[in-house]
Amino acid sequence: MSKPSRRSRGTVTVQDVARVAGVSAMTVSRVVNGGTNVRETTREAVLAAIAQLNYSPNSAARSLAAGDATQIGLLYSNPSAAYLSQFLIGALAAARRAGCHLVLEACESERPDEQAEATRSFASTSVEGVILPPPLSEAAPVRAELEAAGIPWVSVAMGLPPARSLNVRIDDFEGAAAMTRHLLDLGHRRIGFIRGNPNQTSSAERYRGFAAALEEAGIDVKSAPVEQGYFTFRSGIVAAERLLDRADPPTAIFASNDDMAAAAVGVAHRRGLHVPQDLSVVGFDDTSLATTVWPELTTVRQPISTMAEEALALLLARIRSHRSSETDKLEDQVLDHELIVRESSAPPKGTAPARAGGGRRGAGATSNPGLR
C-alpha cells in the first residue's frame, strides 16, 4: 500500500482472487478455464471469490501467456451489404470469445492480380488464417495465393466445395428444391428462374435443386423459363424483364438471391402486376433486404451469423491442431437452412377464385417440404 508504482492499475488479478479464495493463482486459472482436476469445494471457493471481486481475466495477458494471440484475416468483397453486416457480427462475436483479432481487408476488384495483391497483404501481416465469405470463397487467385503462403483458410457458402478444404455452408441444392416445391404446392406450373453469378458454385447448385424439384413434379425442365443473373439488384431487373416479356410469362419467379428477387418485385410493380396476386416472387438467403421491401419476401434462410461463427471456430481448430501437428481433419460443415414463407408467394391467379385455401390441391404429394 506504500508504493504501487505502476501495478495496481485498479484491476483485480488472479493473484487477488487466489488470495481471497485461499489458493494459488494456478488453481484459479484452472477453475476459470477447463476446470479439470479441481476439488468441488475448492472450485466453489474460487468461484465465490471471483464473483465477490467481480474478476474478469485480462485477455491480453491470457493470449500472451497461452501463445494464442491469433490474427484472423477476413477478406471481403462487396456482397450485399446486408449479408456483410450479418456476417461481421457473427465473426466478431466468435472472435471475441476465442480471444483473437479480426483483420479486415477489402477486395472489391475482380481482377486476378488485384485479388492476389490483397491476399498477399495478409501474408505479411502475420495473419494465421483467413475467412473467405462469398464471392471470394471461390476466387481462384485468392486461394492460390493463400496456398502458396501456407495460410489456412475457410470458405463460406460455397455451393459445391472441393475435397480437402474447410467449408461452412448450407445445402443449396436442397434449399432451392424446397423452395421450388413450395411454389409447386401453391399450384404454380410455369416458374421462372433467375440464375446466380456463374462464378459461384452455389448458383449451379441452386439451379440443380430447382430443376430436380421440377422434374420430381413431372415438369419438363427445358420448358421452364430461365434467365441469367449475377446476384446483383441490377442484373435482377434485366432478368425479370426478360422473363415477363415472354409470350407465355411465368406465374412465379424464383430468384437465386434476395437482391434479384427484390428487383423482380420492382419490375413487376412497374408493369402494374401485383405481388403476389398476379405474380409470386421468391428469393434466397433471407438477408435484411427480404423484410425491407414490400411485400416481404418468401425466401430460404441462411444462418449467416452462425455460419461466420462456425467458420471462425473451424479455422481456429485447424490452426491450433496444425501447431500441435495433429492430423487435421478437413471439415465440410453443412448447416441447416429453413424455408421462410412470407407475403410474396401465393397461389397463381387462375387457380381458385375462392378466398381461402385456393390451390391447395395443386400438388398434393409434396406438401410442406423442407420444414422441420
Added chain:
Amino acid sequence: MSKPSRRSRGTVTVQDVARVAGVSAMTVSRVVNGGTNVRETTREAVLAAIAQLNYSPNSAARSLAAGDATQIGLLYSNPSAAYLSQFLIGALAAARRAGCHLVLEACESERPDEQAEATRSFASTSVEGVILPPPLSEAAPVRAELEAAGIPWVSVAMGLPPARSLNVRIDDFEGAAAMTRHLLDLGHRRIGFIRGNPNQTSSAERYRGFAAALEEAGIDVKSAPVEQGYFTFRSGIVAAERLLDRADPPTAIFASNDDMAAAAVGVAHRRGLHVPQDLSVVGFDDTSLATTVWPELTTVRQPISTMAEEALALLLARIRSHRSSETDKLEDQVLDHELIVRESSAPPKGTAPARAGGGRRGAGATSNPGLR
C-alpha cells in the same frame, strides 16, 4: 538450439531484432514507437533488422505491458444494414490500429427497460467506453445507464448534440440545405419532403436545412408538401403515396434517408412515373442502397466508415486522458459531407424540352452549392 521448450514459437521478437541490429530490446521498442531519443544511424540499423526479419510486434504483449488493453463496446440497433456494415468496417479497422477489442452488443428493442438492460451488460464486462451509432445515440435510457455506470461514450451522427458530450457527425442542416438547393437549381419549385424519425435530432436538422434553402429561394415553406417518415423503407412507401396523392403533387421528393428514397422510387414506378423524367427522388446518407436501386440515387454522402474511426479515436483519447486525469476536452467533431449527384434527379418535366442544359437557369444565384 537445444531445448526451445515453449519459447521460439516461430515468431521473431524484439530480442531477435535487437540482436541483429546490435542494440538492446529497449532501443528497438523506442524505434518502433514514438522513436524519440534515438540516433539516426541506430534507427536505420534497427529498421533494417526489422525489415530483414520481417518482424511485427505482438499486440497482446504490447497491450499487456503498456496496460492499454482496452475493451470498447459498440451497442447497435438495426439501422439500415448497409449503414451498419460500413460502420463496423471503419470501427474494426480503427480498433485494430489502436490495439483494442470491439465488443458488440445488439439492442434491437425500443423498450426503455430492455435498452437499459443491454447497456448494463456492458458495465459488467469491464468495457471502458461505448460507441453509440444511430439511432441509439439518442436513446435516453442508454445514455442514463452509461452515465450512472461512469462509462464514457461517444455518439455518432446526432443531428444536434447536447453540450458536454463526445460526438462525431456531419452537418445535417447544411447537407439538407445543399441538396435542396440542388433541386432548386434544377428548376423544381414544388419539392416534397419526407421527414425522418422524430426520435432522432438529425431528422429535425435535415428538415431545418430543407426549410432554410426553400426560404432562401423565396418559397413559402408552409406550402411545401411534407410527410412524416421513420427512416424505414416501409414508412417511405406510405409517405411517398401520400405525397403523390396530393392534388398538386411535387415534381421532386427529398427523403431524409436513402431507404425512404428507394421506397419513393418504388412507389413512383408502381404509378407509372419515370424517375427522374417525371419525378426526381433524392436521398441522404449514401449507403450502398443508393447505388443498388435503379436509377441510382442522388444523395448526400456521410463518410460512415471514417466517422466510426473518428469516434473510436475520440473515445480512446477520452479514456486515456481520464486515466492520467488530464482535463478532458469535450469534443464535437463535424466531418465533411458531400453532395453526390447521380441519376435520380433531373429538371422537372415542363422546364425545357431541349435535350441539353435544360432548366439550368432556374436559380442562378445558388449554383453548385455544397461541393468542395
Added chain:
DNA sequence: AACCGATACGCAACCGGTTTCATGTCGATT
C-alpha cells in the same frame, strides 16, 4: 582542460496469466 546538461541507450523489474514440473494426499492394489 575540467565541468555540465542533454541525449543515447541498457538493465532489471513488471504486466497478468499459463505452462512445466515438483510435491503432497489419498484410496486402492498386492
Added chain:
DNA sequence: AATCGACATGAAACCGGTTGCGTATCGGTT
C-alpha cells in the same frame, strides 16, 4: 502394511514488450 498411481495443488519460469531509472557518451561553456 508398504506400494503405486490418480488426483489436487503450488512454486517458479516464461510469453514478448514496456516503464523506471541508472550509466555512458557527446557537444558546448568558462
